[in-house]
Amino acid sequence: MRILAAMSGGVDSAVAAARAVDAGHDVVGVHLALSRAGGTLRTGSRGCCTIEDSLDARRAADLLGIPFYVWDFSERFRDDVIDDFIAEYQAGRTPNPCMRCNEKIKFAALLERAVELGFDAVCTGHYATLIDGESGLELHRASDAAKDQSYVLGVLTAEQLAHTYFPLGATPSKAVVRAEAAARGLTVAQKPDSHDICFIPDGDTRGWLAEKVGTATGDIVDRTGAVVGSHEGAHAFTVGQRRGLALGVPAADGKPRFVLEVRPVSNTVVVGPKEALAISEISGARYSWTGAPPADDEWDCHVQIRAHAEPVPATARRDAASGALVVTPEVALDGVAPGQTAVLYVGTRVLGQFTIDRTVSAVPAGV
Missing domain, CATH: 2.30.30 (SH3 type barrels.)
Known part of the structure; x- marks a missing residue:
């Protein structure tokens, strides 16, 4: 296959690209420039997609002997991720910019351009697994539960899954990836993971929003x-x-x-009081299916409301009147905010996701 490897400058995407080369694919590396602040440099382990990261990605591509390009997606990133982030906060919701970036940039804008250029798939360093199921291609959790990133990929559609490649999904741990990177001579072998919101590298979300609005x-x-x-x-x-x-x-x-x-x-x-943060029901009208949708109007599943939250057993149903998905967890969810993403699982399979529009407190206002 012709593979376009999205190389962030981190160890995961570098090893993913290397494995794609080892598998015999025709691989081209690309780094996405998401900011026009040309002098931006990474500070510690915060942020991503900086000048330093692009140089790290280029060095990895050179070592692997693959062509490498930097594509300017800064305008699309501003419109679809940063502006959306601001608008959601102004509307009283709590957005997840990583979900929007995967949805709008890495697996929409990037994938669209890749297909137009004749590539068969986009390769990333996400920890998730693709499996051919009875009803088509399915997205499943990674082998390493601690590094599983299937939650942030819950926005992908069946068509997008058909053009994705996740070489790290079956890897037992991040330590194995770092050891492999070191053995390959990749300089990013011990590079720290990025944290926080990439366009707010100092972590001061409140101050950043105050400047914007x-x-x-x-x-x-x-x-x-x-x-x-x-x-x-x-x-x-x-x-x-x-x-x-x-x-x-x-x-x-x-x-x-x-x-x-x-x-x-x-x-x-x-x-x-803290007790009032317990939520007995969530719902949302903006939803998508990661592969084949459920056949029934009501089904059992697990719901996960944050990237590193524990999945909770639940019942999900389509509300005939509103068209929204309504999820009732067996155990009350804690501190759920409108704007968050709820990802639904059946076993290890990602079924789909929705943006939470409404929450119902398990504790009445008079209590």
Whole structure:
């Protein structure tokens, strides 16, 4: 096959490209330039897709003896990921930019260009597995549960799965990948993993958002509507947050309070006890299937609401009236926010995903 290897400059994508070469494929490496800040350099283990990363990717490609290119996707990244991130926070939701990047950039914009240029598949260093199932190609969890990245790939469609290649899916651990990189002479063998949001490398999401959308004083209220504090911008808060709350009125029971809801229209933040973060139901109208959709209108599954969260047994159904997917977990979910992505699994298989629009608290407001 003709393989376009997406090389981020990290150890995983470098080893994935190397394995594609070893498998006898015709491999070309490409690094995506996602920022126009040409002087940007990685700081510690934060961020990704910087000048330093592109140089690391080029060195790896040179060692593997494959052609290498840098493609400027910065405008598409700004429109589909950064602007979406800002808009979601302004709407009182908690977005996942890594999901949007996989959906809109790596497996949409990049894959579309790759197919146009005659490539059969895009190769990445994601830890996930593709299996030929009874109803077609299926996406499954990786062998190494600690490194499994199937959650962030839950946005892929059946058509996109047909043009993807994940050489690391069956690898038992990240340590094996690093050892292989060292044995191959790849200089990124011990390069630290990237963390945080790549376009906010210092990790100060609140400060970054304040620069983009400004500040506006608003009320912090409890579940009864009583004002208990103030803030400088509702966009700086997310469900489950405790840090940064300036509460002038202590709770009657003396216990700490957490953000339960963000209301951007009124610029209000609602707080309450930790128990009120328990969610008994979630739903969303924006969903997609990773392969064949379920045959029934209601089915048993597991739901995962964060990249490293434990999957929870649940029942999912299509709501005939709204067209949304409604998921009822067997055990209440903790601190779920609208805007998060819920990925559904049947066993190790990724069934699909949806953006959470609505949550139902397991604790009534009067309790």
